[in-house]
Amino acid sequence: MEKTILHLDMDTFFVSVERLLDSRLIGKPVLIGGVTDRGVVAACSYEARAYGVHSAMPMKRAKELCPDAIQIRGNSATYTNYSEDVTNIIKETVPLYEKSSIDEFYADLTGLDKFFNSYLMASELRQRITRETGLPISFGLSKNKTISKIATGEAKPNNQIKVDLGYEMPFIAPLSISKIPMVGEKTQQTLYSLGVKQIRTIQEMPMELMEKVLGKNGVSIWKKAQALDNSPVMPYNERKSISTERTFDRDTIDVIKLKGILLAMAENLAFQLRRGQKLTSCVTVKVRYSDFNTYTLQSRIPYTSADHVLIAKVLELFNKLYHKRLLVRLIGVRFSHLVEGSYQINLFEDIEEQLNLYHAMDKMRDKYGDRVVMRAAGMEARTISRFNPFTGEPPPLLPNRRR
Template sequence: MNNNRSIVHMDLDTFFVSCERLLDSRLNGKPVLIGGTSDRGVVASCSYEARKFGIHSAMPMRMAKQLCPEAIVLRGNSGIYTKFSNDVTEVIKESVPLYEKTSIDEFYLDLTGMDKFFGCHKLASELRQRIIRETGLPISFGLSLNKTVSKIATGEAKPNNEIRIISGDEKPFLAPLSVKKIPMVGNVTYKALCDLGVKRIKTVQDMPMELMHKVLGKNGLSIWKKANGIDNSPVIQYHERKSISTERTFGQDTTDMHKLKGLVIAMAENLAFQLRRGHKLTACITFKIRYSDFQTYTQQQRIPYSAMDYNIIPVVLDLFKKLYNRRLLVRLIGVKFSHLVEGGHQVNLFEDNEMHLNLANAMDKMRKRYGDRVVMSAAGMEAKTISRWNPFNGEPPPLLANRHQ
């Protein structure tokens, strides 16, 4: 284990709001809410001015408006945010050999060994200034010897600032903070810890590891380690190529348009469900068709980050129509989603149409409980054999689904 690692966590401040402010400076300094704008919508992102009123993300929009009636409410625009996210990624890519993009607005950089040249902190600082200069977006970072401490440090640095935790200072830095600041502590765990009288990270540091294990199981061990500033997880090189795909070869070559279309929809639905289950979004859809003479054609289409059926299925069908020659016998069809990033939950909160969001959630719950095949749109019904496979749990895929890294 290398104790002199230099890991930077960079996070774009109130990313969606910052993008909107670049496009309309009248939003500067005002309380801004982004999310579903209907009565039943949810806040996906809010400006610091809005947070002063007690507003936070995932709060019902109706409640947020009551807390701050003068807030400006905007519908999220995935296309704009995708573009800005890619702009920031480009700047990082040019400056840092090893980086991981963990969501639409968040990055880890491994600068270990770079200090031989010019100091990691200086490098990170200059990169941050360059991002602000070139994209116009505010961004904060934390620098320490591991991911957990750096991520927590970024939270303390915000808005639009930077913090460095010198090696050896991890425990005293973490001690006074709320246990809520530990990345894996959600509301349920927080409540469990509060019931134990544990509110500050220092209390966890002072507890024996065994006690945390006894009370919270395996989770307790991880929390104890993170509270003590221990985290060996590596920065995993980010590739745009992360993808999930599924393809189907027919026993008999077919020209049955109805059957083909049903199968295409079922494949797209299944992959979109896998995305939502892994909290991922896709920005690129590829369709592939092979005819009985083995001529193979593929076409892809970039889309704004999404994991929702009604954004994805029309694109897949459109590609199918473009490539399908009804005079030829079809041997194989395939669908692939690539350019995957985390952040599905955040972006899906823009679904103003809560009906779509609720429908997707309800269908996903059923699928998790009873298997992928229990619910699907009528058009996808005929495709009985699209497999159950979760590409995000590390298991090898069955024959139907191929995962390309």
């Protein structure tokens, strides 16, 4: 039985939320992100995109391209709340869904055509989301994730497309290679230099040639161009978490040491989130005293994987939880309610230099080990145990190098 996969994507999600809150923004070019010249564009409206503006662009450059654009700092907590509203509607409607980011979803509707018309069901779901939240949304429906995602991109803004079985390759053939998931700017330029601009050309190329040019990535891109994608819809599970604990050889009351270790824990776990393209919306701090009494305190936050946001929240929770003059036996940090997401840091407030710094630090950690670069305040924590959020197995205490 061929699968039936639905891909849903909110249209310019952040901008759409802002327009719900202020109708005067409708039809105008809007930039969301850092409001200073050193800020970065987190999202932009279609009107701004017409001037060449795109996300992750320096705000100064965006304003040069579109001087009449309205700048808004944005509120990640508000966007998270609207995302949860949409998630709840999808959860009530489909049997199996995957939340791949704050504004993007997959659903497996395989076999439902025996009882319902899957396209009609998807259409009704889209209409319900718009009716109950006021937000525009588009979808693509096909036999796999790749084709459905491409179809959604073609359907935008605020529309829907079904790609009938057997018509997948003709549907994507005339499209730009940039439409294929995994084809970034660098890969696109490499293929352009070879005269490969349309997906049709990749469809006609032997797989071995793509492998020779781009390695394993070339094989994956070739398969997607052939409409081959067996990746399953992964059930969304809010209970996934990643955590770390430290038990002391000797109970301690050294607050500076405790905070330094907590800082290092939060920093390291934030890197693990970014490396796994994950975001967290729940932070928990755990303290066990010498009498073995254990206390935890948690807080819900907007989805993030930013060091400075998570470190600040961890230290805030510890300050509320810690009872002075009591010896501490164990401390721990846990990030939960994980979702897939590439919003690696808070684009609404951070500046371009901070984005570049995170990127550089993550590259060093990825190459030489996750403890090769750290904040000075966290130097006390030389070993940090982590639990894999997917397998539950604790990895080695020593830094891993990506194989």
